[in-house]
Amino acid sequence: VTEFEIIRAYFATQPVQRADVRLGIGDDAAVVQAPPSMETVITTDVLVAGVHFFDDVDPAALGHKALAVNLSDLAAMGAAPAWFLLDLTLPKVDKAWLEAFAHGLHELALTYQVQLIGGDTSSGPLAVAITAIGLVPQGKSMRRDGARPGDLIYVTGTLGDAALVLAARRGEYGVTAGDVAAVRQRLERPDPRIAEGVGLRDLASSAIDISDGLIADLGHVLEASKVGARVNLGAIPVSATYRAQMRKIGLDYALAGGDDYELCVTVPRADAIRAESLALASGFSLTRIGEIIIGNTLEILDSMGRPYQPKRKGYEHFTRG
Ligand code: ADP
Ligand code: MG
Numbered sequence: 235v236t237e238f239e240i241i242r243a244y245f246a247t248q249p250v251q252r253a254d255v256r257l258g259i260g261d262d263a264a265v266v267q268a269p270p271s272m273e274t275v276i277t278t279d280v281l282v283a284g285v286h287f288f289d290d291v292d293p294a295a296l297g298h299k300a301l302a303v304n305l306s307d308l309a310a311m312g313a314a315p316a317w318f319l320l321d322l323t324l325p326k327v328d329k330a331w332l333e334a335f336a337h338g339l340h341e342l343a344l345t346y347q348v349q350l351i352g353g354d355t356s357s358g359p360l361a362v363a364i365t366a367i368g369l370v371p372q373g374k375s376m377r378r379d380g381a382r383p384g385d386l387i388y389v390t391g392t393l394g395d396a397a398l399v400l401a402a403r404r405g406e407y408g409v410t411a412g413d414v415a416a417v418r419q420r421l422e423r424p425d426p427r428i429a430e431g432v433g434l435r436d437l438a439s440s441a442i443d444i445s446d447g448l449i450a451d452l453g454h455v456l457e458a459s460k461v462g463a464r465v466n467l468g469a470i471p472v473s474a475t476y477r478a479q480m481r482k483i484g485l486d487y488a489l490a491g492g493d494d495y496e497l498c499v500t501v502p503r504a505d506a507i508r509a510e511s512l513a514l515a516s517g518f519s520l521t522r523i524g525e526i527i528i529g530n531t532l533e534i535l536d537s538m539g540r541p542y543q544p545k546r547k548g549y550e551h552f553t554r555g
């Protein structure tokens with residue numbers, strides 16, 4: 235099997251055909267036509283076996299997740315996804331594996347009408363890198379540096395489910411696979427919050443996607459915006475599955491677990507009602523968890539107003555021995 239046969243069999247024929255793709259897979263490069271009124275938003279993320287996923291990962295879930303984490307970054311910028319590139323290094327050609335991987339990938343691509351327009355394929359240790367490209371109206375992208383004192387802090391969805399699933403897999407805190415069955419997909423097949431990001435881009439003063447845990451990622455917003463934040467522990471949204479385990483695990487997975495792929499946005503007070511109404515009308519979950527304050531500290535307060543010290547701060551590469 236040659237590289238070209240792999241490309242032809244699994245990637246060149248695909249479900250999404252956009253009119254703005256002038257030239258897709260098959261030439262030296264792709265050619266796309268962005269509308270003149272739009273800005274182009276570009277992001278990339280690599281997933282490496284043994285670092286980001288287990289070697290025995292379900293290939294369909296991997297295909298989904300590799301694209302989902304990139305679409306999550308586009309969502310955090312307020313961009314609608316348009317195109318993507320796929321770089322694959324494979325230790326061997328396993329047709330069943332490739333078939334399932336491509337299926338998971340193409341299924342999510344179809345959901346968001348994002349077209350695969352090229353990539354690279356090589357032998358090597360198993361790794362998947364995707365570059366995703368999206369479109370946002372001129373000047374409307376959401377950045378990390380726009381939060382201002384007085385803005386309200388919101389998160390989409392629920393936090394901590396992916397970390398809870400990972401905890402069950404590691405047998406931590408006596409949490410079992412059965413306990414977390416209802417939220418298993420949160421780790422394996424995260425949903426990028428595209429509707430949320432696109433909907434909130436006209437209202438939010440800043441945004442970030444929560445990939446390394448709320449504390450770490452909200453921390454990036456505070457640093458970039460040169461502000462502090464006060465977060466109410468009791469307001470952190472968690473799933474019913476998470477709540478049922480809370481006596482054992484506490485809230486640290488929700489605060490610092492990672493792999494949530496929810497959005498954290500700040501909204502000026504004047505736009506808070508509009509943001510909350512938009513979420514209601516669009517049918518997505520948006521929970522107010524605190525506010526931006528002057529300074530540079532992240533204060534987490536429990537229900538008695540006492541400062542809460544989480545035991546973990548979030549995932550960072552290279553810092554763990
Ligand atoms: P070149 O040698 O000109 O860089 P390649 O041989 O790497 O081109 O790829 C041939 C064509 O197949 C290109 O259009 C490239 O974008 C596409 N391609 C290669 N690998 C992938 C992949 N994993 N997914 C999608 N398209 C791919
Ligand atoms: Mg070439």
